[in-house]
Amino acid sequence: MKRQKRDRLERAQSQGYKAGLNGRSMEACPYQQMDAKSYWLGGWREARDDKQTGLFK
Structure with missing residues (x-):
């Protein structure tokens, strides 16, 4: 059960x-x-930070 929940998140x-x-x-x-x-919002924020630091263009 925990594995399914973790995968979803x-x-x-x-x-x-x-x-x-x-x-x-x-x-x-x-x-x-x-x-x-x-x-989802945590992943979104992480991507925005990575993009701002120049990790992605």
Whole structure:
């Protein structure tokens, strides 16, 4: 059970990261559940930080 939940949250973070790299806005988050939304937003923020530091162009 924990493995499924962790995979779901990891997938949300990965999708948020990709959205951040592609320049999508924070409001584009497709998740309504708070835990998945938090992971998506965390990935989005991480991607925006990476992009600002020059890791990606």
